[in-house]
Amino acid sequence: MLTDFPFAIEEIPTLSVEQMREVDRIMIEDLGIPLIQMMEHAGRALADVARRRLGGSVVGKHIIVLVGAGHNGGGGLVAARHLHNWGAEVHVLFATAFKRLKEETQRQYRILEAIGVPLWHFDDISTPIDKPTPQWGRAALVLDALLGYNLHGDPRGFYADLIRLANASRTPIISLDVPSGLDANDGTIYSPCIEADATVTLALPKRGLRESPFVVGDLYLADIGIAPEVYKRMGLDVPPLFQHQPIVRVRYPT
C-alpha cells in the first residue's frame, strides 16, 4: 500500500470564485495557455489520487465517473481516460446530452468514444434511471465531475438523480474541484450535495471548501500549471506549493 500524498508545508491561501475565474482568464487570454492544457492536468491529478486511494493499482477495478456539461465534466473525462489506460474498468455516466456539453468537454467525449470506453446517458427521459446501474454494486470508486465552481442553486434534473444515487451507493466518492452541490464561494450546501470522501481541488482551494469540510472529505490540491506571475498580477502572495510534487494534501486549522 502506497503512502498518501504529503501535506503541504506552507500555509495555503483560498480563492473566491471570482478570483478563480480571473486566474483562468489571465492564463488563457494573457498567457495563451489553453484551457484544455489545464484540464489535462486536472483530470490526470484526479486519476492519480484515485489510484493512490485504491492502494496503488486500478487494474480490474470498477470505477464510475459522473460527468456534467461544463469543464468540471471535461476534467472527469480526462481522469476516465487515464484510469482506463492504467487498467481500470471505467463507466462514464453523463447528466446531460452530448449537444449540451461545452466544446472542450465534447472533445474529451469524442476521445473516449474513439477508445471505446462505455458512455451512458441519463438525458433520455425514457431511460429508467436505474437501467445502467448494475455496476453500482461492483464499483470500487465513484468520481464526481458533475458540477464545479459554476454551480447555481440546487442541482437539478439528472444531476440531482446522480448525486443521490452516488451518495446512496455507499461507494467511496472523490470529487473534482468541489463536491457537486457545494457552493465553492460561500460553502452553502445545496440539496442534494455529494458527500465526498476526498476532493481534489485545482490551483488553490476555493473558499467554500473550508466552510463545509463534512462534504469535502480529505482535501487534495493539484498543480494545473498556473504561472506565479498570474497570482502576482492579481496581488496575491502564493508560495511555491508544488515545489516537491504535483499533488499535496491540505489541512486547515479547525
Ligand SMILES: NC(=O)C1=CN([C@@H]2O[C@H](COP(=O)(O)OP(=O)(O)OC[C@H]3O[C@@H](n4cnc5c(N)ncnc54)[C@H](O)[C@@H]3O)[C@@H](O)[C@H]2O)[C@H](O)CC1
Ligand atoms: N483554473 C481552474 O481552476 C480550472 C478549472 N477547470 C474546471 O472547470 C470547472 C468550471 O467549469 P465551468 O464549465 O465554468 O462550470 P461547471 O463545470 O461548474 O459547470 C457549469 C455547468 O453546470 C450547469 N449547472 C450549473 N448549476 C446547475 C444546477 N444547479 N443544476 C444543474 N446544472 C447546473 C450549467 O448550466 C453549466 O452547463 C472548475 O470547477 C474546474 O473543475 C478547468 O478544467 C481548467 C482550469
Ligand SMILES: [K+]
Ligand atoms: K465536482
